[in-house]
Amino acid sequence: MAGMRTSGTNDASGPAKRRADGLLAIAVIVAVWKLAASFVDLDIILPPPERVFSTIAELCTQERFFSALGATALRGLAAFAISMLLGLGFGLATGVSTRLSSFMAPVLTLVRATPVLAVILLALVWFPSDVVPVFSAVVMAFPVVVADVAAGVRSADARLIMMASSFGVGRWQTVMGVRLPSAMPHVVSAARNAMGLSWKVVVAGEVLSQPVRALGTGMQNARVMLETAEVFAWAAAGVALCAISDALFDALARRLSWPTR
Numbered sequence: 001m002a003g004m005r006t007s008g009t010n011d012a013s014g015p016a017k018r019r020a021d022g023l024l025a026i027a028v029i030v031a032v033w034k035l036a037a038s039f040v041d042l043d044i045i046l047p048p049p050e051r052v053f054s055t056i057a058e059l060c061t062q063e064r065f066f067s068a069l070g071a072t073a074l075r076g077l078a079a080f081a082i083s084m085l086l087g088l089g090f091g092l093a094t095g096v097s098t099r100l101s102s103f104m105a106p107v108l109t110l111v112r113a114t115p116v117l118a119v120i121l122l123a124l125v126w127f128p129s130d131v132v133p134v135f136s137a138v139v140m141a142f143p144v145v146v147a148d149v150a151a152g153v154r155s156a157d158a159r160l161i162m163m164a165s166s167f168g169v170g171r172w173q174t175v176m177g178v179r180l181p182s183a184m185p186h187v188v189s190a191a192r193n194a195m196g197l198s199w200k201v202v203v204a205g206e207v208l209s210q211p212v213r214a215l216g217t218g219m220q221n222a223r224v225m226l227e228t229a230e231v232f233a234w235a236a237a238g239v240a241l242c243a244i245s246d247a248l249f250d251a252l253a254r255r256l257s258w259p260t261r
Contacts, residue, residue: 047229055233064218069237071213072202075240079137079198082139084191086138087145094146095153108143116140118178120205121137133205135217140201140237141194148193199242203235 030049037048059065119139123132149201206216215238222230 011261014068044226044228045230051229052232052236055229056236059230059233059237064213065237066220067213068215068234069241071211072215072238073241075133075206075214076137076198076202077197079134079141079202080191080195082134082138083141083145083194083198087142087190087194088149090142091146091149092153095150101150103172104146108146110142112138113129114257116201116204120208122200123205124209127213129209132204132209133211133233135206137198137201141197144197145190145194152184152190188249188252192246195245195249198241199238199245203238 001086033049034048037046039044040046041236043051090104094104116136122133122134123135127135203214203216203219208216208221210220215234219231219234222228222234
């Protein structure tokens with residue numbers, strides 16, 4: 001009984017301890033930031049945290065901020081959805097087919113090795129400003145999803161696959177009934193990584209392509225006006241989107257008992 005009570009206490013204190021550690025880390029970062037800003041003593045280089053926080057509060061009262069936030073969120077979600085759909089299809093196929101895996105390997109390596117900036121600059125030539133961030137994010141996230149899903153498909157228990165084959169189960173039924181369930185932890189991990197990467201690339205694409213409504217456009221305009229505190233504030237909104245998506249994936253993984261790492 002005592003052992004059971006101890007285990008329950010540890011389970012309950014785990015999330016609380018993680019939250020406390022997270023808050024402590026944030027406090028340390030803000031303290032170091034404040035000290036660095038005091039040392040520099042030049043807001044145009046490094047504004048103090050209180051000025052950035054007040055700028056964030058001011059932006060939150062403006063309609064243009066929420067319009068930009070919504071537009072960036074839609075682009076990020078669109079890039080994520082396209083990356084997952086394409087990545088799942090190609091990941092399943094390359095995980096099952098050794099020949100297709102060998103064919104896709106140099107393609108995926110080439111895409112992964114291509115600098116994000118090069119992709120964005122090419123997209124600026126090919127697409128309208130609203131499409132550039134989405135296209136760039138899909139190109140960057142797609143190889144991540146394919147690699148994770150393919151690894152998950154290959155991790156299926158070989159004995160189960162042999163059993164399915166011996167009972168005359170078709171290849172497609174084996175993929176859906178054995179390989180895909182085994183790959184689900186990898187799929188969740190791929191989704192989380194693709195979502196985080198999508199936010200970063202979408203905002204970077206917006207900085208260069210300058211859509212009418214975008215967090216990246218707000219950052220670029222603030223930089224041109226030398227409003228460094230506002231650059232921090234716009235960037236904080238992008239960080240918030242990434243943090244929210246991470247929290248949602250963690251909650252989903254815990255609910256479904258699928259590890260995300």
